[in-house]
Amino acid sequence: MIEFQHVFKSYGQSANILADINFTINSGEFVFISGPSGAGKSTLLKMIGGLEPPSRGAITVKGERVDKITPRAMPYLRRAVGIILQDTHLLYDRSAFENVMLPLSVMGLNPDKAASRARAAIVKVGLGGKEKLNPIALSGGEQQRLAIARAIVNRPSILIADEPTANLDQENAHLILDVFRDFNRVGVTTLIASHDRPLLQCYSNRTLLIEPGRFTDLGYH
Numbered sequence: 001m002i003e004f005q006h007v008f009k010s011y012g013q014s015a016n017i018l019a020d021i022n023f024t025i026n027s028g029e030f031v032f033i034s035g036p037s038g039a040g041k042s043t044l045l046k047m048i049g050g051l052e053p054p055s056r057g058a059i060t061v062k063g064e065r066v067d068k069i070t071p072r073a074m075p076y077l078r079r080a081v082g083i084i085l086q087d088t089h090l091l092y093d094r095s096a097f098e099n100v101m102l103p104l105s106v107m108g109l110n111p112d113k114a115a116s117r118a119r120a121a122i123v124k125v126g127l128g129g130k131e132k133l134n135p136i137a138l139s140g141g142e143q144q145r146l147a148i149a150r151a152i153v154n155r156p157s158i159l160i161a162d163e164p165t166a167n168l169d170q171e172n173a174h175l176i177l178d179v180f181r182d183f184n185r186v187g188v189t190t191l192i193a194s195h196d197r198p199l200l201q202c203y204s205n206r207t208l209l210i211e212p213g214r215f216t217d218l219g220y221h
């Protein structure tokens with residue numbers, strides 16, 4: 001489902017941040033990308049989502065070569081991969097509901113159908129009853145859950161999240177990971193970058209470790 005073959009990445013003239021990365025993630029897996037700050041976790045996730053090109057190597061997502069993606073194939077990738085970046089990019093000039101509606105409006109879905117899907121997504125992340133609030137009125141953990149609702153509203157088969165529990169206390173961090181777990185249980189392939197090893201150890205999963213100059217597939221625990 002996601003395959004990296006001899007992938008290298010550097011920014012501009014800088015040295016390689018990621019060098020000769022090889023791995024395969026199968027459909028339905030729950031994978032953590034772990035490692036110290038600055039090692040390249042965000043870069044790896046962005047490359048899967050087609051937001052950052054590799055410098056060299058092949059990246060295949062759902063049978064599409066992302067490193068060679070054409071503008072025509074981009075909407076397919078956008079729908080297939082739900083992305084939650086470190087900055088949630090929520091819009092504070094509209095309600096929680098309107099934030100979740102946004103990706104559906106872009107797709108041109110029938111408004112009634114879109115509204116019921118958006119409502120269902122909000123309920124799924126535990127924010128039922130808060131749809132009319134501006135995201136600014138939500139707690140950090142709730143804003144993170146709203147970003148998850150917006151990422152899954154298009155029913156992607158892959159969900160990737162960059163440090164979704166950063167700045168959250170333990171209880172809220174677990175709530176967020178439980179939300180991802182629930183989506184994974186219904187078949188969504190899930191990748192989460194986090195440097196919080198103790199938190200990750202609470203979940204049975206596969207871990208890919210990125211350290212400066214080194215990539216290790218730690219397998220399942």
Ligand SMILES: Nc1ncnc2c1ncn2[C@@H]1O[C@H](COP(=O)(O)OP(=O)(O)OP(=O)(O)O)[C@@H](O)[C@H]1O
Pocket residue numbers: 011017035036037038039040041042043044195
């Ligand atoms: N757009 C960019 N242009 C230049 N350098 C970049 C860019 N994005 C990331 N980098 C550099 O690449 C390296 C890896 O960054 P990345 O954000 O992927 O690491 P990370 O493991 O996700 O870190 P963190 O846990 O702090 O988010 C860092 O040295 C960073 O400064």
